[in-house]
Amino acid sequence: MASLSLQHINKTYPNGFEAVKDFNLEIEDKEFIIFVGPSGCGKSTTLRMIAGLEEISGGTLKIGDKVVNDVEPKDRDIAMVFQNYALYPHMTVYDNMAFGLKLRKVPKDQIDKMVKEAARILDLEKLLDRKPKALSGGQRQRVAMGRAIVREPKVFLMDEPLSNLDAKLRVQMRTEISKLHERLGATIIYVTHDQTEAMTLGTRIVVMKDGIVQQVDTPQNLYNAPKNLFVAGFIGSPQMNMMDAVCHVKGSEVELVVGGTTIALPASKRKPLIDGGYDGKTVVMGIRPEHVYDDEARIQAFPGSVIEGKITVYELLGAEVYLYFDTEGFPMTARVNPRTTARTGDVVKFSLDLEKIHVFDKETEQVIT
Template sequence: MASISLKDICKNYPNGFQAVKNFNLEIQDKEFIIFVGPSGCGKSTTLRMIAGLEDISSGELKIDGKLMNSVEPKDRDIAMVFQNYALYPHMTVFDNMAFGLKIRKVDKGEIKKRVEEAAKILDLDKLLDRKPKALSGGQRQRVAMGRAIVRNPKVFLMDELLSNLDAKLRVQMRIEISKLHDRLGATIIYVTHDQTEAMTLGTRIVVMKDGVVQQIDSPQVLYSQPKNLFVAGFIGSPQMNFIDAKIAVNGSDVTATLGNSTLKVPAAKAKALIDGGYDGKTVILGIRPEDLHDDQAFIANSPDSVIDAKIRVYELLGAEVFLYFDYAGSQVTARVDPRTTAKTGDDVKFALDMEKIHFFDKDSEETITN
């Protein structure tokens, strides 16, 4: 398997559009890296540059220390798997998996060995004689992956692999892909626009927007310490709540005023606001839905962080309840215990877990406290 290095990679189109700007990343052998971001952010273009299907306008791409910029895609020892897998309808599962090797004139014995090995990894060994029409959606997807596995590539590139599947199958295939990564010990780069897929699959996630890398970190760090407003809003579902807050400094004490409530900011975050010169300025306060609490015990222990709200929508999801309300000009979501007594139209008190709040600069949208 392989390590990959991307240094100052750019993609410029002749019409002047810059699809990817100065992309830098070191991928270790056997890593499962996710490129995530909204449509048009440059994630697929970056993947295609690694594959060699798009030319690199500037920068250096290395695989195992070897410069790859002008190496033909076929010679990069990479396999791609797309969402639109077309299985050959008149061929069996075995022949579908063997096809790529046959056209490359690989020895018959070797083809048999590789297909049987891949089929075992993918739990397809009992289905090798079947035709695609006799397979379920998940099995077909596994055959498509099998076609890549039999090539024994150094790197697997997967582009929006699960986008065409229904929700249930998507969850099932996420688990399959995770298992596959463990079994193959392969370096995988996976592109998705779905942050849930990114969070559940990747060992590291690259968040992109407008062709620019916003943050590269583990799922946990991205969730708890987003570097800017975009990452904070993009990672997590329901997304982080953002409310304008006015900062006031009094000695080493700092307060944040949101609508009618004034909240005391914990010491470590207060220091960052003081050091940044935010006294008297308006910043953006971010808080995740699960860090808003309506239970009496938490409220009693957090008298300096309580806000009053009128519930607009109550949504029961079984294991949790989402409460939606408007506060200080923003729409806010709270994720609470299903035993809550709050209902639509109720006046409810919420306490913010002040250790979990985030502050962002209103102009640069960069984090102040992480």
């Protein structure tokens, strides 16, 4: 069993800096958990506390049923893969992978079996006699993974393992790691600041900011139902469009007014704004670029959903087009069909899919609906 439990985990560095504040998380066996967030938010610190490389200032860390706060790293049954994979340059791939096992005095024939099995999983069988300098970046990264795999740990900790690779290789290795997770059936905790990596790899994602967990959820829920403005802005590319709007409650109807534009909210979105007493208050309206349409039929059919803007940038990405424009002083992006005739400089009407609108409290930054 390789479940993990982090209860009220805190980290205060000797200089008094609080890097992690009241971190709570239950990780189930075989989960692929991602810690994501901007630089300095405390991802690596949390991972290093789990590894035992950093002292825990407060709270309880359990691996399985055992409290491991004071257990030595080597006795925690975990393996860590860093961004700097630090292979021994004078050793072959085989010896790099076998090294840890030799230190632990594992019998030679068993070492041979374990290394060959890891090489098979990672497709390194033909490279076992090479030295690291004769390998590509991706191959080196796989050797580093191999070194972790041969130890057969219950938990893998990975700190930005792909950040030294070029874009193409990163995408390739991402798929490899996904497959690896399935093959190994191990629990993986993976740190990244790259939200695409987080969204594609994780079974659950922990979004952090300033040492505080913002939301823990599946990739889909994070995308569709962000709990606050930070998560809404951090997950998704291009970013969710956000604009300040004044809320007007008129009986059972609710309008959001952005400058001179009035958006009539559908019935499904009204109640929390009415019940929450938001009449007359400024809120933040959010909508993802793929829910901003430029097609005429929608614009005609839903007049209460229409905004207008002047296109500042037209970006063709092959299968889709991003139209960047301004509405009432707020920068917006629409992700539309390449058949669009809109071009830079045009003044264009757009229809918002109002069922997909998010509304946030401007003060607390928490989602209202």
